[in-house]
Amino acid sequence: MPRTKAFRAALLHCLADPREVGVEASYEYFEDGLLLVEDGKVARLGAAGDLLSSLPAGTELIEYPDALITPGFIDTHIHYPQVGVMGSYGTQLLDWLETYTFPNEGRFVDPEHARAQAALFLEELLRNGTTTALVFGTVHKQSVDAFFEAAEKLDLRMIAGKVLMDRNAPDYLTDTPESGYADSRELIQRWHGKGRLHYAVTPRFAPTSTPEQLALAGKLLGEFAGLYLHTHISENKQEVEWVKTLFPERSGYLDVYDHHGLVGARSVFAHGVHLCDEECQRLGEAGSAVAFCPTSNLFLGSGLLDLARLEAHGVRVGLGTDVGGGTSFSQLTTLSEAYKVLQLQGQKLDPFKALYLATLGGARALYLDQHIGNLQPGKDADFVVLDYQATPLIAHRLGQATSLQEKLFALMMLGDDRAVRETFAAGVSVHRR
Numbered sequence: 001m002p003r004t005k006a007f008r009a010a011l012l013h014c015l016a017d018p019r020e021v022g023v024e025a026s027y028e029y030f031e032d033g034l035l036l037v038e039d040g041k042v043a044r045l046g047a048a049g050d051l052l053s054s055l056p057a058g059t060e061l062i063e064y065p066d067a068l069i070t071p072g073f074i075d076t077h078i079h080y081p082q083v084g085v086m087g088s089y090g091t092q093l094l095d096w097l098e099t100y101t102f103p104n105e106g107r108f109v110d111p112e113h114a115r116a117q118a119a120l121f122l123e124e125l126l127r128n129g130t131t132t133a134l135v136f137g138t139v140h141k142q143s144v145d146a147f148f149e150a151a152e153k154l155d156l157r158m159i160a161g162k163v164l165m166d167r168n169a170p171d172y173l174t175d176t177p178e179s180g181y182a183d184s185r186e187l188i189q190r191w192h193g194k195g196r197l198h199y200a201v202t203p204r205f206a207p208t209s210t211p212e213q214l215a216l217a218g219k220l221l222g223e224f225a226g227l228y229l230h231t232h233i234s235e236n237k238q239e240v241e242w243v244k245t246l247f248p249e250r251s252g253y254l255d256v257y258d259h260h261g262l263v264g265a266r267s268v269f270a271h272g273v274h275l276c277d278e279e280c281q282r283l284g285e286a287g288s289a290v291a292f293c294p295t296s297n298l299f300l301g302s303g304l305l306d307l308a309r310l311e312a313h314g315v316r317v318g319l320g321t322d323v324g325g326g327t328s329f330s331q332l333t334t335l336s337e338a339y340k341v342l343q344l345q346g347q348k349l350d351p352f353k354a355l356y357l358a359t360l361g362g363a364r365a366l367y368l369d370q371h372i373g374n375l376q377p378g379k380d381a382d383f384v385v386l387d388y389q390a391t392p393l394i395a396h397r398l399g400q401a402t403s404l405q406e407k408l409f410a411l412m413m414l415g416d417d418r419a420v421r422e423t424f425a426a427g428v429s430v431h432r433r
């Protein structure tokens with residue numbers, strides 16, 4: 001007999017992109033809702049008044065007064081080995097990498113260090129309500145083993161990969177085209193498709209890979225079904241100029257990747273702040289995604305992402321924290337910064353669209369919407385309980401709100417990890433405040 005659990009709270013999830021169906025048709029909301037979970041999956045959801053009387057015998061009922069259940073958040077770009085460099089002063093991308101990031105990533109040669117950091121990182125993700133992420137490791141294959149081991153223990157749906165980097169980086173952080181290929185292959189065979197884990201072929205960015213390495217990355221993508229390609233693109237103006245000098249034979253930054261077969265469905269490019277129209281169009285046609293990382297783009301002084309332009313070209317867009325260039329693990333905080341980035345460009349981020357970006361939009365960017373992104377029956381029971389009383393200020397502000405839209409927006413603008421009361425992965429509590 002499957003054991004059923006019922007969670008009672010306000011329930012909100014997205015059904016579609018507000019851009020495609022209008023805001024009102026884009027979500028489903030139950031003021032007094034009930035979420036039924038069986039064997040790690042959503043069994044049913046609806047109004048408590050309709051479902052309570054017909055609960056299977058023995059169902060455990062868990063009630064959350066003054067709380068909102070949403071799907072778990074999805075972070076489409078983050079680096080687990082960079083927790084220790086968050087909030088490092090005074091640099092933009094290329095200097096930041098050399099000064100802070102590369103030395104810190106060097107420490108992951110030690111599997112003990114990698115294991116400790118992976119545990120801390122996952123704890124922090126779950127504290128913030130993020131249940132799925134697309135994650136950079138370091139160049140060391142043991143960094144990725146440590147990450148997947150920790151994620152597997154918690155039965156999380158996670159995507160990660162070993163960094164490929166064979167030039168323009170310190171010796172202690174470089175591989176070769178052949179060793180990067182062989183190590184990635186070994187990790188794919190060990191982890192890709194195990195439980196809820198997936199592998200991403202992860203060239204760091206064009207400047208740190210030779211054409212030979214990028215070609216082998218493309219070869220790997222052809223050898224196993226369902227792999228991701230995860231990298232950075234057009235984040236910083238100096239970086240874009242550098243790519244032009246390193247690859248003069250290519251027509252632009254995206255073309256470097258495209259030439260080696262790295263632009264397709266399941267390709268996720270972080271940032272894309274300085275892409276041109278033709279590149280946006282190509283990403284849209286290819287079914288690739290851009291990870292929008294506003295806290296990082298502001299912190300590193302990289303620029304403002306033009307979300308409307310990407311969407312006009314049909315590009316899938318997810319939200320990324322980009323820890324440790326980013327300054328928060330919280331998708332709520334990240335949405336608050338996204339709102340401000342778009343304000344500066346005359347674009348409005350509707351609160352339901354914001355929720356879409358952090359949940360179903362992220363799932364679509366990762367081609368995982370058959371499993372996660374909303375709470376439709378059959379999907380993984382990955383969800384968050386958000387606390388309307390998280391802090392005195394939040395309680396006060398939400399107490400003034402007269403609509404769901406107002407409440408949701410204020411919660412996003414003011415909320416962070418303190419607003420996450422509990423996080424569930426595959427129906428199991430994995431964080432409680």
Ligand SMILES: Nc1nc2[nH]cnc2c(=O)[nH]1
Pocket residue numbers: 079093097101204205232235296322325
């Ligand atoms: N934000 C960010 N951009 C990058 N581009 C290449 N590597 C990195 C990185 O680690 N962080």
Ligand SMILES: [Zn+2]
Pocket residue numbers: 077078079232270322325
């Ligand atoms: Zn990044």
